[in-house]
Amino acid sequence: MYELKIALRQVLSRRRQTFFAILAVALAVAVITVMMAMLSGFQTELVKSSIENNPHIVITPQDKKEEFIHLYKYNSARIAEKEGVIAVSPKYLGQAALEHRDNAEGVSLQGVEPEAENSVMKVSEDTIKGSFLSLVHTRHGIVLGDKLAENLEVQPGDSVDVVFPGSQTTSFKVVGLIHTGTSADEVTAYARLDSVQRFFNKPGVVSTIGVKVTDPYQAEVIASSIERESGLDAVSWLEANAEILNLLNTQKIFVNVFYLLIYGIAGFGIANTLITIVAQRTREIGILKAMGASQKSIMVVFLFQSVILGAIGLVLGTVFGYIVTVALQNYEIKVPQEMYFGLQTLPLKIESINFLYAAFFAFIINIISGIYPARKAAKLDPVKAIEST
Known part of the structure; x- marks a missing residue:
């Protein structure tokens, strides 16, 4: 050519x-x-x-004036049976202070069922010291974000006091440290759900229920189904990050x-x-x-x-x-x-x-x-x- x-x-x-x-x-x-x-x-x-750093669906009370979800065990069981749902984790969220010697830090104290929370959030993958699942066998155990532990100058095996007005100061043993690489590492503290409920004098209720689903991009559909059947407010990660x-x-x-x-x-x-x-x-x-x-x-x-x-x-x-x-x-x-x-x-x-x-x-x-x-x-x-x- x-x-x-x-x-x-x-x-x-x-x-x-x-x-x-x-x-x-x-x-x-x-x-x-x-x-x-x-x-x-x-x-x-x-x-x-x-x-990965949040549940695919977060369930809260429908009435914004209501702080807690009642009958959470019944609701969790019903949600867990839905098609496409892998795991369900009820959680009590409360603000408190942790004290160790002369150090004190405000924290988001999260009461969880360790195995359920691990299934939803894979917390064990973020654990850098100790064991998150050891909370199952430790009534007054606590897992801290690594930045929070650094500010408090504590390591696994040390004890911290949890303080909140109107509640009895309780000593918790540090059984693990986690690192997510986010600002949550400065304020996150995990403990067993029953221990946190008892500390805040709120037995039988939780703040949220976290849900993990098979296909994250179907979370919106499943959230709508949960709302219709439970009367609770369900927000998918797609809606939360819209x-x-x-x-x-x-x-x-x-x-x-x-x-x-x-x-x-x-x-x-x-x-x-x-x-x-x-x-x-x-x-x-x-x-x-x-x-x-x-x-x-x-x-x-x-x-x-x-x-x-x-x-x-x-x-x-x-x-x-x-x-x-x-x-x-x-x-x-x-x-x-x-x-x-x-x-x-x-x-x-x-x-x-x-x-x-x-x-x-x-x-x-x-x-x-x-x-x-x-x-x-x-x-x-x-x-x-x-x-x-």
């Missing part, structure tokens, strides 16, 4: 212009693949933290606009290169047409040039983007937790589909960029083109 040979010769004859056109495409693809990796990583970590998920969707729109701008800049680079070639090769185009080359063939020559420049650029950009993404993953850039919903490092996730998207759209933009100069070359009058030089 002579059109391809001519296209290659013209691309190689202007090496400086070719280099900058390829560089523009490569940088565009690299920047976009890195940004897509950041967006994918951020969304994945956010959804993961929403699913604002954040909507923010992500809005962010995607702005990011896509940004992608189009970058692709457009790269496309202008290729278009400018091809327009320059048309201006510099006017006589050669005229000779080709005089020798019988059709307008279609001339267009094909310049479209081939656009494809060649774009293909080389997107291959180099994809490789460079992958290298940069892997390097950033290994570097672990620290980010403010309060700005990124508790994330400690900048999350990046390499997904092959992101590279395919970047390559596909870059390739399409490059072809579109070559259409105008190709049409301009094809419409040149051969006589005027030859005489113009």
Whole structure:
């Protein structure tokens, strides 16, 4: 195919212009693949933290004036029998103070049934010292967040006093420490449900019931079913994080606009290169047409040039983007937790589909960029083109 040979010769004859056109495409693809990796990583970590660090469904009293769920054992048993429900964990939540020697910290004291809570929240996976399930056999045992334990200067085996106005100060033995990597590590304290109920003088009631389901994305449907049948308020993780998920969707729109701008800049680079070639090769185009080359063939020559420049650029950009993404993953850039919903490092996730998207759209933009100069070359009058030089 002579059109391809001519296209290659013209691309190689202007090496400086070719280099900058390829560089523009490569940088565009690299920047976009890195940004897509950041967006994918951020969304994945956010959804993961929403699913794993919280129950899929949280059940509370329907009446907002009511603090507690009564008959929680009956309700828990009914919910556990529902299709799609894996585990159910009743929980009593109370604010108290922990004291150890001269140290005191305010905490969220959570009374739980250890095995049920572990099934819902996988607390054992976050345990870094001691054992969360040892609460089953320790009536006055307590498991603390590692930051809380550090502030209190305690370790497993030490005792802390739990203090609350109107309740009798009770000594609890630290049997484990957990680390979730979130701010909850500074205020979380787990103890057995019956012990916490007794401490707050609230027997037979709980604050919430946490539910884990087989498919997290069906949590909304199951929550609605629970509300209808129990008369309690059931909120799925999707509903609880609706604002954040909507923010992500809005962010995607702005990011896509940004992608189009970058692709457009790269496309202008290729278009400018091809327009320059048309201006510099006017006589050669005229000779080709005089020798019988059709307008279609001339267009094909310049479209081939656009494809060649774009293909080389997107291959180099994809490789460079992958290298940069892997390097950033290994570097672990620290980010403010309060700005990124508790994330400690900048999350990046390499997904092959992101590279395919970047390559596909870059390739399409490059072809579109070559259409105008190709049409301009094809419409040149051969006589005027030859005489113009």
